[in-house]
Every structure is written in C-alpha cells, then in structure tokens.
Amino acid sequence: MESSLQVRGPIDVAAERARTPGAAVTHHFNAAGSALPTASVVQAVVDHLRLEERIGGYEAAHQVADRIEAVYGDAARLIGAQAPEIALFDSASTGLRSIVDALRLGENKSRLLVSRSTYVSHALHLMSLGREHDVELVVVPNDPNGTIDLTALDGQLASGGPAVVCVAHIPTSSGLVEPVAAIGALARRHGARYVLDATQSVGQVHIDVTEIGCDVLVTTGRKFLRAPRGTGFAYVSAGLDLPPTAPDVRGAVWTASTSWELKPGARRFETWEASIGARVGLGVALEEALSLGTEQTERHLVARAASLRESLAETPKVTVQDPPCSPSAIVTFTVDGITPLRVNEQLGRLGVRTVSVPASHAQWDLGARGVDAVVRASVHVYNDDDDMAALVDAVARIATGG
Ligand SMILES: Cc1ncc(COP(=O)(O)O)c(C=O)c1O
Incomplete structure (x- = not known):
C-alpha cells in the first residue's frame, strides 16, 4: 500500500491550476468555505x-x-x-x-x-x-x-x-x-x-x-x-x-x-x-x-498563508486577526472603519473571493475576543502569485478608499 508519508516533490501550482477550471475565473480564496474542485x-x-x-x-x-x-x-x-x-x-x-x-x-x-x-x-x-x-x-x-x-x-x-x-x-x-x-x-x-x-x-x-x-x-x-x-x-x-x-x-x-x-x-x-x-x-x-501528499500540501499551504498574512499585516489600516499560533491556510483580517461584510462585497466586485465570518459562527472565539466579524481568506494549491497579489492589492485599495 502506498504511504501518504511518501516523499514527493513540491506542489506544482501551474499544474494544479490547469486541472482546476475555476482557477481562471476568479481569485478564489475560499477553500475554507468550499474549495474549487478539479475537473476530474x-x-x-x-x-x-x-x-x-x-x-x-x-x-x-x-x-x-x-x-x-x-x-x-x-x-x-x-x-x-x-x-x-x-x-x-x-x-x-x-x-x-x-x-x-x-x-x-x-x-x-x-x-x-x-x-x-x-x-x-x-x-x-x-x-x-x-x-x-x-x-x-x-x-x-x-x-x-x-x-x-x-x-x-x-x-x-x-x-x-x-x-x-x-x-x-x-x-x-x-x-x-x-x-x-x-x-x-x-x-x-x-x-x-x-x-x-x-x-x-x-x-x-x-x-x-x-x-x-x-x-x-x-x-x-x-x-x-x-x-x-x-x-x-x-x-x-x-x-x-x-x-x-x-x-x-x-x-x-x-x-x-x-x-x-x-x-x-x-x-x-x-x-x-x-x-x-x-x-x-x-x-x-x-x-x-x-x-499530492498530505505533508507536501501542508508545507505549501502554510507557507503561502504565512506570506499572505505578512503582506496583509504590512498593509495600512489592515489588522490581521489570527491568534499567535496560526500555522494554517486560513488568514483572517479586518480593515479599519469598514465592516468585514462590506470589505468582502468590495473584494467580490474586484474578482477576489473571500468570506466574512460573523461572531454568530464562533461565539466562543470571535465573540469572546470582542470581534464582531472578520474577513477570511483561505489559500489552496491552485492559488498562484497573481492571486496573492490581486488579493493584497484589492485589500489595500479598499482600505484607502480607492
Ligand atoms: C470547523 C468547522 N467545523 C464544522 C463545520 C461544518 O461542516 P459541515 O457544513 O460539513 O457540517 C465547519 C463548516 O464551515 C467548520 O468550519
């Protein structure tokens, strides 16, 4: 039986995009909601x-x-x-x-x-x-x-x-x-x-x-x-x-x-x-x-999300809301003065798919932290550098009222 621990090469993002028709349609950052499936x-x-x-x-x-x-x-x-x-x-x-x-x-x-x-x-x-x-x-x-x-x-x-x-x-x-x-x-x-x-x-x-x-x-x-x-x-x-x-x-x-x-x-x-x-x-x-291999996928997604978190943290008026121990593919953030629901809508208009998660979905977490809602962006193997740049640019534009 083949082991899921078998050492495989790094994730080939271009190949993943090629077998994922939706990757060409929007900048999709909602794997934590429902990810883009492959054509197969x-x-x-x-x-x-x-x-x-x-x-x-x-x-x-x-x-x-x-x-x-x-x-x-x-x-x-x-x-x-x-x-x-x-x-x-x-x-x-x-x-x-x-x-x-x-x-x-x-x-x-x-x-x-x-x-x-x-x-x-x-x-x-x-x-x-x-x-x-x-x-x-x-x-x-x-x-x-x-x-x-x-x-x-x-x-x-x-x-x-x-x-x-x-x-x-x-x-x-x-x-x-x-x-x-x-x-x-x-x-x-x-x-x-x-x-x-x-x-x-x-x-x-x-x-x-x-x-x-x-x-x-x-x-x-x-x-x-x-x-x-x-x-x-x-x-x-x-x-x-x-x-x-x-x-x-x-x-x-x-x-x-x-x-x-x-x-x-x-x-x-x-x-x-x-x-x-x-x-x-x-x-x-x-x-x-x-x-694909579970360890390869984890390594790839955690690294992509860490770099996204870093870019968002450097964006004026943006606050990354993830707790310190967050080595996962899910990135949450808020934008000063604009509700997450509105940020999410505006991102959608710019072709970037995220979601707004309200405290009513996580009272013991968001509710307890006094956070009404967050924007959630979740990466998957089909997200390329262009997707990442599109998300960060769009958030920066929204944050500065552009
Ligand atoms: C952490 C967690 N658990 C459970 C669920 C519920 O999954 P399902 O809708 O398949 O029941 C979700 C859905 O978003 C989730 O994020």
Whole structure:
C-alpha cells in the first residue's frame, strides 16, 4: 500500500491550476468555505448522474460499488485509520451529531469539555445536549497563544467523572491550529473520550489519528479536500463499540419482530440514502489528495498563508486577526472603519473571493475576543502569485478608499 508519508516533490501550482477550471475565473480564496474542485472530480459526478439517467439510481450504484468501497480505504489512508473505521456522511455536522449522540452523555453522566474553537453547529448541538440531558458543558479557556489551555484542560479532566473532550483542529474563524496530539495524550491519561472536528484540517494538513489519539474524527468533503458538496466522512475508532441512537437500514439488520443487529464497524452510523455521484466524486478527490501528499500540501499551504498574512499585516489600516499560533491556510483580517461584510462585497466586485465570518459562527472565539466579524481568506494549491497579489492589492485599495 502506498504511504501518504511518501516523499514527493513540491506542489506544482501551474499544474494544479490547469486541472482546476475555476482557477481562471476568479481569485478564489475560499477553500475554507468550499474549495474549487478539479475537473476530474466534477466529471466523475456528472458521469455518474448520466449513468443514473440511463439505467436508474440503484442499478448505477451497483455498477460503481467497487469505487464506493475504495472510498473507505482512501479516506482511512488519508488519516492513518483502517477502512472499517470509516463512515460516510453528507456533512461533518451530521457525522458529529450521530456519533456524539451515541456516546449517551446524559446516561453516562459525562461532562463535555470543549475548546473555544468549536464550530457553531457543533456548539448548538452540544449546548442542546447540555440543556436537555443535564450534561455539564465546560468551555475550556485559551492560553496566550490562542490555543486551548492544556493546563486548564488537564485540571478539568482531573476533577472527576467521565468526560468527553470536543475540539476543532482548525476553526472556521481563524488560522489557529489546536495542539491536537497533546490534547489526545491528556484525554488518554485521564480515560476521557476525544472527538476531533477536523473539518478544516483534512486535506489541508497531515493527519494521523493514531498520533493524535482521538476516538472520533469528523470532516467534510467540500473544503480542503476539494470534493463535491454534500459529502463528508467520520472515523470511529475500532475500540469504540457504540450503538447509534437511531440506526438506519444501512447500519442494522432487522432480524425479527423486535430485534435487530448492528453492522460491524463505523458503517452502522450511515444512512441508506446518499448521493452516490457525490461519493464517486469524493473518491476522486481523495485519490488526488493522496497523490499530492498530505505533508507536501501542508508545507505549501502554510507557507503561502504565512506570506499572505505578512503582506496583509504590512498593509495600512489592515489588522490581521489570527491568534499567535496560526500555522494554517486560513488568514483572517479586518480593515479599519469598514465592516468585514462590506470589505468582502468590495473584494467580490474586484474578482477576489473571500468570506466574512460573523461572531454568530464562533461565539466562543470571535465573540469572546470582542470581534464582531472578520474577513477570511483561505489559500489552496491552485492559488498562484497573481492571486496573492490581486488579493493584497484589492485589500489595500479598499482600505484607502480607492
Ligand atoms: C470547523 C468547522 N467545523 C464544522 C463545520 C461544518 O461542516 P459541515 O457544513 O460539513 O457540517 C465547519 C463548516 O464551515 C467548520 O468550519
């Protein structure tokens, strides 16, 4: 089996642009929202839809069964897991919700220890669990670097009772990278479960679930993986034998009037219905991510984003809003006297695609920092020097009212 650690050459940006039609259309800095897919990913989806048109959805699914099976192996390979530990979902949030519900926090009287980096949908789900199932929810403070305070987490873990730690590897609201392996070591030492939201990190940085020590990882397809929308996957460690709270025909066999048997492995969390075309596209995106190499991609993206952060920091009236520990492909900033929403609109008019992230998407981060919103620019392998210059020039023009 080919290793994702295999040493490959540097990223060939021109080649990446050539296979990414959207790269010629705008200066696209929104991989953290939904990245530009390659032509091959889109073609695979379109071909599958055409097949469904000709022979029917179930018959088409039967024809590509081997390709779908390969998706589990490739997803596992990308994050250092085994294929039976992978479940496919339509989003990261769906995966997180069904797996966290299966932890039955209320019944186990578990406390939920969460990072400030938690994504809005996850926070809403976890707060609802807290309210409805009498689960104690603790938002662990950050240290001065902006990452979760490991001493505070250690103290919380030591203060008794079973706990589940829930952390976003890289948040939606900044370039922060959480110390995920150190968190894993603490969780293991205290016998806590560890759920990692890797939605922004899979496809962006090198990930090995064994090194990180998480029990569960969830991610989405459309961001740094460059897969179609409506795709996602989760890793559930083989050591966790969790019954889903609402098994589906895909995850269980109804064996007699009132009995059923769960399927082995993580697939017990899946639902029958899914976009098979999107999953075929996910398969192509996974193959492409593996062939680029996760370490090469991480090195390239982190360097590009660092240089973008530097250029923006030198631009008058611009403040980079990333916390000190931000070695990721996400760059956040504000412009004096102009709302991020307005900056984003003006950038759009100049052909530069970013997004404005409001505090309502990250209350425990932006809200707690007293920042109403930020402009977020996220780089990917198809962004070239011309894109970078266009973004910095456009921001400078907007900042000076030009
Ligand atoms: C850190 C983080 N986690 C989770 C999500 C949710 O992903 P999905 O929309 O696939 O559920 C997002 C989406 O932006 C995110 O940025």
